[in-house]
Amino acid sequence: MFRMKNSIREQNSIIVLSEIINRPEISRAMISELTGLNKATVSEIVRRLIEDDYVIEIGPGKSTSSGGRRPILLTVNKKAGVSISFDVRYDRISYLITYLDGEKIDYTIEEKEMTKDNIVDSITSVVENFKSTLTDSPFGIIGITISIHGIVNENKIEFTPYFDLDEIDLVSILEQKCDLPIHIENEANLSALAEAAFDYEHEHIVSFSAHTGIGAGVILHGQLHRGSSGRSGEVGHTVLYPNGVNCPCGNQGCLEQYCSTKAVVRKFQRLKGDESLTFDDLVASYHEKDSSTLNMILQFAKDFGIGLMNVIGNYDPEVVYINSELLEEIPELISLLQHYLSMTIYKNVVLKQSLLGKKASLYGATVMNLQKFLHVSNVEFSLNMEKVLEVE
Amino acid sequence: MFRMKNSIREQNSIIVLSEIINRPEISRAMISELTGLNKATVSEIVRRLIEDDYVIEIGPGKSTSSGGRRPILLTVNKKAGVSISFDVRYDRISYLITYLDGEKIDYTIEEKEMTKDNIVDSITSVVENFKSTLTDSPFGIIGITISIHGIVNENKIEFTPYFDLDEIDLVSILEQKCDLPIHIENEANLSALAEAAFDYEHEHIVSFSAHTGIGAGVILHGQLHRGSSGRSGEVGHTVLYPNGVNCPCGNQGCLEQYCSTKAVVRKFQRLKGDESLTFDDLVASYHEKDSSTLNMILQFAKDFGIGLMNVIGNYDPEVVYINSELLEEIPELISLLQHYLSMTIYKNVVLKQSLLGKKASLYGATVMNLQKFLHVSNVEFSLNMEKVLEVE
DNA sequence: GATAGTTTGTTAGTCGAATTAACTAACTTC
DNA sequence: GAAGTTAGTTAATTCGACTAACAAACTATC
Numbered sequence: 001m002f003r004m005k006n007s008i009r010e011q012n013s014i015i016v017l018s019e020i021i022n023r024p025e026i027s028r029a030m031i032s033e034l035t036g037l038n039k040a041t042v043s044e045i046v047r048r049l050i051e052d053d054y055v056i057e058i059g060p061g062k063s064t065s066s067g068g069r070r071p072i073l074l075t076v077n078k079k080a081g082v083s084i085s086f087d088v089r090y091d092r093i094s095y096l097i098t099y100l101d102g103e104k105i106d107y108t109i110e111e112k113e114m115t116k117d118n119i120v121d122s123i124t125s126v127v128e129n130f131k132s133t134l135t136d137s138p139f140g141i142i143g144i145t146i147s148i149h150g151i152v153n154e155n156k157i158e159f160t161p162y163f164d165l166d167e168i169d170l171v172s173i174l175e176q177k178c179d180l181p182i183h184i185e186n187e188a189n190l191s192a193l194a195e196a197a198f199d200y201e202h203e204h205i206v207s208f209s210a211h212t213g214i215g216a217g218v219i220l221h222g223q224l225h226r227g228s229s230g231r232s233g234e235v236g237h238t239v240l241y242p243n244g245v246n247c248p249c250g251n252q253g254c255l256e257q258y259c260s261t262k263a264v265v266r267k268f269q270r271l272k273g274d275e276s277l278t279f280d281d282l283v284a285s286y287h288e289k290d291s292s293t294l295n296m297i298l299q300f301a302k303d304f305g306i307g308l309m310n311v312i313g314n315y316d317p318e319v320v321y322i323n324s325e326l327l328e329e330i331p332e333l334i335s336l337l338q339h340y341l342s343m344t345i346y347k348n349v350v351l352k353q354s355l356l357g358k359k360a361s362l363y364g365a366t367v368m369n370l371q372k373f374l375h376v377s378n379v380e381f382s383l384n385m386e387k388v389l390e391v392e
Numbered sequence: 393m394f395r396m397k398n399s400i401r402e403q404n405s406i407i408v409l410s411e412i413i414n415r416p417e418i419s420r421a422m423i424s425e426l427t428g429l430n431k432a433t434v435s436e437i438v439r440r441l442i443e444d445d446y447v448i449e450i451g452p453g454k455s456t457s458s459g460g461r462r463p464i465l466l467t468v469n470k471k472a473g474v475s476i477s478f479d480v481r482y483d484r485i486s487y488l489i490t491y492l493d494g495e496k497i498d499y500t501i502e503e504k505e506m507t508k509d510n511i512v513d514s515i516t517s518v519v520e521n522f523k524s525t526l527t528d529s530p531f532g533i534i535g536i537t538i539s540i541h542g543i544v545n546e547n548k549i550e551f552t553p554y555f556d557l558d559e560i561d562l563v564s565i566l567e568q569k570c571d572l573p574i575h576i577e578n579e580a581n582l583s584a585l586a587e588a589a590f591d592y593e594h595e596h597i598v599s600f601s602a603h604t605g606i607g608a609g610v611i612l613h614g615q616l617h618r619g620s621s622g623r624s625g626e627v628g629h630t631v632l633y634p635n636g637v638n639c640p641c642g643n644q645g646c647l648e649q650y651c652s653t654k655a656v657v658r659k660f661q662r663l664k665g666d667e668s669l670t671f672d673d674l675v676a677s678y679h680e681k682d683s684s685t686l687n688m689i690l691q692f693a694k695d696f697g698i699g700l701m702n703v704i705g706n707y708d709p710e711v712v713y714i715n716s717e718l719l720e721e722i723p724e725l726i727s728l729l730q731h732y733l734s735m736t737i738y739k740n741v742v743l744k745q746s747l748l749g750k751k752a753s754l755y756g757a758t759v760m761n762l763q764k765f766l767h768v769s770n771v772e773f774s775l776n777m778e779k780v781l782e783v784e
Numbered sequence: 785g786a787t788a789g790t791t792t793g794t795t796a797g798t799c800g801a802a803t804t805a806a807c808t809a810a811c812t813t814c
Numbered sequence: 815g816a817a818g819t820t821a822g823t824t825a826a827t828t829c830g831a832c833t834a835a836c837a838a839a840c841t842a843t844c
Contacts (some may be wrong), residue, residue: 012830012831037831037832038832038833040833041830041831044830044831045830063839063840064840064841066841066842068840068841069838069839069840070838070840
């Protein structure tokens with residue numbers, strides 16, 4: 001058991017700050033009611049939060065119909081610091097710079113091949129560039145979190161399929177060059193953090209990502225579950241068909257070989273005997289109700305459903321957010337999957353389309369920056385949903 | 393955030409008590425060193441624990457080679473209360489009565505068909521019987537926990553295959569009749585609690601039980617993960633062979649239809665064309681190196697391994713305790729499974745034979761009684777390993 | 785428009801848990 | 815027997831959170 005020194009680590013301070021971050025404006029009295037903390041306690045904690053630049057007063061609110069003193073509304077001092085997020089894939093890099101509430105300052109995607117030789121420069125040039133424009137703020141850049149499509153453990157990249165980032169110690173290099181807190185995390189895990197940060201209702205959340213690979217990020221009791229070595233939720237390599245097709249991972253019949261976007265497009269190409277067909281062609285063919293495509297998609301849904309059930313049967317979450325280009329284009333598949341679920345003991349599990357799509361991991365990285373900055377491990381605070389959803 | 397009233401709920405009290413429960417004897421100075429709490433703080437907390445009958449002093453220890461005052465050794469006041477555990481299957485009921493450290497007072501297995509009509513009497517008669525022999529103790533019976541081979545949620549039995557316990561509200565009935573705290577929990581979950589209570593080293597533990605059904609109990613960050621509706625770890629009904637044999641659960645190709653003890657014996661019977669063959673015959677045939685039996689067991693190991701990998705790929709635990717009659721009789725299969733694992737990204741995950749075997753759930757129930765009694769949700773305290781392993 | 789009632793937020797005093805620092809107690813070694 | 819070491823207690827202090835009382839600022843109403 002370690003003792004709390006830093007005031008912001010103090011349990012109740014973080015509870016109060018969470019309530020303030022969670023909504024656009026709130027009064028001391030309301031915080032007291034929501035948390036069960038005494039009014040006097042809330043006043044004292046808020047006094048320190050204001051003193052330390054975390055919170056600002058934005059003026060009086062309206063009194064209720066039954067009268068009474070008007071509340072003094074509080075809000076998080078969102079401009080006290082900024083967060084920088086990167087998402088790195090083998091074929092592209094994107095970044096997002098936001099204030100503390102998630103409001104966008106800058107967002108860019110660049111399609112280019114990423115390697116261990118260009119990643120450091122790609123990142124530092126963005127950071128240096130931004131640093132030069134940054135006017136004085138109490139906290140400055142609170143941290144940089146990098147989303148990696150691969151296995152990450154203890155801030156080290158252990159395995160990156162399709163590229164070679166595992167050959168350098170990215171965090172050490174960047175910490176030296178930037179002199180800022182650097183964090184790296186798996187893409188699916190960060191996506192789950194993002195979904196959880198916007199979901200006030202649920203405690204157990206799975207984010208199921210199917211892009212080039214398939215992975216699940218898992219939030220249990222409001223906290224990210226990373227597993228003992230950062231390998232939790234690697235469902236892409238659980239076996240769907242014993243004795244099925246070979247997978248680069250060494251096993252046979254892995255889910256990823258049947259249900260990743262890549263695999264489905266390949267199957268579509270073989271079905272039509274045309275290797276030039278793209279993802280968009282597949283979607284078009286489906287919407288034209290081409291019967292062989294329909295059948296193929298139906299088979300995909302069955303396989304996908306088994307992979308999904310596999311995760312649900314292990315974790316028993318309340319809700320699963322699905323983040324997949326294919327299911328985004330064919331949303332009725334979600335209903336179909338929900339129908340499959342309704343016939344099992346997991347009928348109460350709710351499937352939802354991810355609201356954040358391809359920006360999920362970037363916002364998850366923002367959440368991680370905030371978590372590290374505030375020294376908390378839960379997601380009981382949130383970014384400003386409105387601000388986030390209006391981006392692009 | 394709720395305030396702590398009851399002294400024993402107080403964070404640091406429970407930390408100190410855990411250290412005392414965790415070993416046969418310990419001094420105040422050592423507690424101070426282990427926990428980081430100040431000597432004075434430890435003295436005060438221990439004073440209250442002694443006052444409240446949780447702890448006793450057992451006399452002076454030896455001083456170290458470099459001299460100094462001799463320590464006053466402390467130990468948990470194990471006879472201050474007793475725990476009662478039941479394990480209920482469709483075909484038998486067993487119970488275990490222990491002191492607070494897990495030392496056996498009574499243990500009995502009775503083979504009989506259990507139904508909703510006889511379960512209440514079976515339990516109350518044991519409790520009443522024991523109550524009459526119980527001499528005055530500070531806490532008396534601290535609780536009764538019942539292990540159920542079925543789905544349990546919020547202290548209610550929701551589904552029991554092979555029998556009908558889900559038709560009565562067992563906890564309410566027993567609470568009325570016994571006037572004691574009654575808890576019920578799934579068998580696999582309790583087994584996991586038991587394994588974790590004896591495992592000081594690991595934080596993420598899976599207990600994989602394969603008996604009539606297949607289930608996994610999961611300990612994450614030292615706490616039992618039950619899922620949002622008590623259905624976590626229901627791996628018996630994840631799909632092994634898509635389009636495989638029908639399962640009573642409604643799905644096709646469930647793991648349970650291939651790897652439960654029941655399923656394997658049935659397969660052996662068909663293999664040999666003799667329906668009277670038993671589990672023991674299967675084990676004998678294997679040890680006689682009957683080639684068709686060997687092949688069958690090899691196939692079983694492959695299937696079992698896929699089921700296991702499925703769980704590991706989701707949770708990424710540090711260690712998996714396997715509780716299966718078949719693997720207990722053929723322990724070399726564990727090495728084989730470990731070999732399969734070594735070829736995956738989960739090469740660091742350790743497989744172990746359960747030390748507790750068929751008594752795992754009973755000891756897990758004891759742990760649960762202690763957890764509820766002490767108002768804690770972790771297993772950072774333990775039963776007395778020596779005392780437990782000498783039972784029978 | 786004076787008064788009563790309501791709600792927000794602050795102040796003063798108190799409590800309790802944990803800390804530090806200085807002590808006593810009880811040993812070993814030389 | 816003196817010096818060094820370890821165990822445990824005591825007293826004073828700090829700090830977070832609580833209660834209770836109050837001031838501030840509103841609404842409703844006769």
